[in-house]
Amino acid sequence: MTEQKVKKRAWVKNAAIIFLSVMLVLTFFSNTIMNHSLAEVAASYVQSGAINAKIRGSGTVAAMESYEVKSEQSREVLSVPVQVGDEVKVGDTLVLYSDAESSQLREAEDALDALVLAYQKALLNANDSDYSKENRDIALAQKALEKAKATRDANTYSEADYAAAQANVNRADAEITQQKAIIANLESQLSGLSGGAENSAEISAKRSEISAAQKKLASAMLAYKTDYDNFINCATAWRETYPASEQQELQVYKDALYEKYTALLELTTFPTVKPSNDIIPALAAGLTYDEDTITAMAAAYNAVHTIELNISSLQSALSALYAAASADSNYYTLKSKLATEQDTLLNLQTIYNSYSTSLKKLEEKKTKFDAAQTTVEENQKTLEDLMFDLAEKQKTDGKTAASAALDLAAQRKQIDEKKEDLEKLKAGGEGASVESKVNGIVASVNVSAGKTAEADAVMMTIEVPDMGYGVSFSVTNEQSKKVKVGDAAEITNYYYGGDISATLIAIKTDPQNPGTNKILSFKLQGEVESGTQLAVSIGERGGSYDALVPNSAIRSDNNGKFVLTVVAKSSPLGNRYIATRIDVKVMASDDVNTAVSGALTTSDMVITTSTKPIEPGSQVRLAD
Incomplete structure (x- = not known):
């Protein structure tokens, strides 16, 4: 009995210990357990x-307005005298085309010829009636048209060549007028002086030598004109690379340039890449560096300058003869100079006559071309009228099938429409060049020499700085509600130039994110360049x-x-x-x-x- 009571008390004791232990654990870890649920x-x-409280953004500076230069027709580009960053003015040449017709014009002419030929064949095969006379008239008209076209094409000329020839004549005429004034002045000075006995035979012989040399010089100037002018342009361009205060006489640069060209040509192998400007100065605009160009310019200058030196030597000898003939050296000095200027006048007149002959030939070609073009148009109309009359006769006679008549009418309509297209192309052509219609700065160039400018293609873009510069960036719709047009903005990253101010001029939907964003556009005031990256802030202080x-x-x-x-x-x-x-x-x-x-x-x-x-x-x- 006693043993059983002891066992019961042990069980109660153990249960109490376990309960107290569990409560103790829960008490100590209750905070940790609870935290996991919080x-x-x-x-x-x-x-x-x-x-x-500001809205911030950044963007690239661009002109507020730009002008796109487009080609009206597909034309081959001869040269592009401007490049990105150049400043251009209204009337400046932007693109030069080759003299070839545009592909659209050639295609339109070929298409018209093909339509006319198809129309002729359709007329000839329309029915079995005897229209031999009409067909013969059409054949003769076609032959006359082809003959007129051949005459026109044989007298094709370049407007650029015609303008250059006219300019040469005008320039030579002006030089003759100036030379006559010089001679008149010398004759006036001589009228008050008298000379002694001259060594007539020697002086006359020396004058003849000078006259012959002057004629030789005139011939050389004509023969080497293009290459000699290119050489002079290169020497002038070299001279202008120096400040005005340091520039010497042009002859110094011509002689030095000839020595550089000669040294370059004497090399065993001609350099394929243009040497530095110390070895060969920069070429004039429009010239390409190659051995043929350098050789031609050096040969032209050598030929002309050799004759010039000979003339100078002969003139010095003549002056010495005059000085020996009389004590009045001033008289014979003036007389020697007069003889030289008279020879120069003769040479100028020779050059003028050559230019006049060239111009006259071009004028004759122009006259023949215009007359032939008129004949082509008249013969074209005659041919079309004959074909139309034949078609009308066939229709009136009732011998042409209804379907054939409809086809002929459709072909006639196509011919008329193609003629209208051809006339529009002729009337809307750009000519030999494209000129700027605005003042601005070239922002991009998309064409180059030797390439074809396609019709309606953008050849270059010109920024118009007169309209000012601007910058823009995207913000959220909520941010856009905090500003309004006319608010002033601050440029936060421009430290190199003068002060720049910005004004909000437009709030537009962002095309990239139309549902969530707006574009803020600012107009800039101050010294700023296109392409500059600017950071802008706008809003409250x-x-x-x-x-x-x-x-x-x-x-x-x-x-x-x-x-x-x-x-x-x-x-x-x-x-x-x-x-x-x-x-x-x-x-x-x-x-x-x-x-x-x-x-x-x-x-x-x-x-x-x-x-x-x-x-x-x-x-x-x-x-x-």
Whole structure:
């Protein structure tokens, strides 16, 4: 009995120990167990500082207006005298075309010829009636048309060559007028002087030598004109690379340039790549570096300059003869100069006559071309009238099948339409060049020499700086509501030039993100260049505030704006953290922080994020 009571008390004792142990464990770990069920929050201390409520963005500076230069027809490009960055004015040449007709014009002419031929064949095969006379007339008209076209094509000329020939004649005429004035002045000076006995035979012989040399010089100038002019242009371009105060006589540069060309040509192997400017100065515009070009220019200068030196030597000898013939050296000096100027006049007249002959030949070709073109048009009309009359006769006779008549009418309509297209192409052609219609700066060039500019293709783009420069960037719809057209903006990254101001001039939908974004466009004032990257800010000026919280900490409900602060409460098992509501008023905000007023201090922690929804008064746990 006693043993049984002892066993019962042992069981009760063990049960009590187990119960107390479990309660002790739950008591010590209750805080940890409970924390796993609480929302985890991130918190940030309230701070003081400045709010800069501005909208910021960046963009590339571009002209407010640009002009696209397009080709009206497909033409082969001869040269492009401008490049990106060049400043151009109204009337400046932008693109030079080759003398070849545009592909559209050639295709239109070929298409018209093909339609006429098909129309002729259709007429001839339309029926079995005897229209031999009409067909013979058509054949003769076709032959006359082809003959007129052959005459026209044989007298094709270049407007550029015609203009150059006219300019040469005008220039030579002006030089003759100037030379006559020089001679008249010398004759006037000689009229008041008298000379002694001349060594007539020697002086006459020397004059004849000078006259012959002058004629030889005139012939050489004509024979080597193009290459000699290119040489002079290169020497002039070299001279102009020096400041005006350091420039010497042009002859110095011509002699030095000839020595450089000669040294280059004497090399065993001619350099395929142009040497530095120290070895060979830059070529004049329009010239290509190659051995043939250098050789031709050097040969032209050598031929002309050799004769010039000979003439100078002969003139010095003549002056010496004059000086020896009389004590009045001034008389014979003037007389020698007069003889030289008279020889120069004869040479100028020879050159003028050569230019006049060339111009006359071109004028004759132009006259023949215009007459032949008129004949072509008349014969074309005659041929078409004959074909149309035949078609009308066949239709009147009732011997042409209805379908054939419809086909002929359709073909006739096609011919008329093609003629209209051809006339439009002839009337709308650009000529030999494309000129700028605006003042501006070349922003892009899409064509090059030797390539074909397709019809309606943009050959280059010209920025028009007179309309000003601008910059734009994309913002959200909410940001766009904070600004209005006319607001001033600030440039924040331009430190190298003068002051730049920006004004908002447009708010447009962003085509890339039409549902969420807007494009802010600004007009710039000040010294700025196209292509510059600028940072822009617009909006209210910044201010200092006592309470700043992260934007994510701001919450709202029907009662207004508020934040949740973390309040620590002590307990026997440690601190517990309670989310406590603090009502606030939003003063200002930027992309990161919001300035508020309310019962907040810099020692308060506001909740910014949580792992689950929380309400004021909820117990939370802080993120580690």
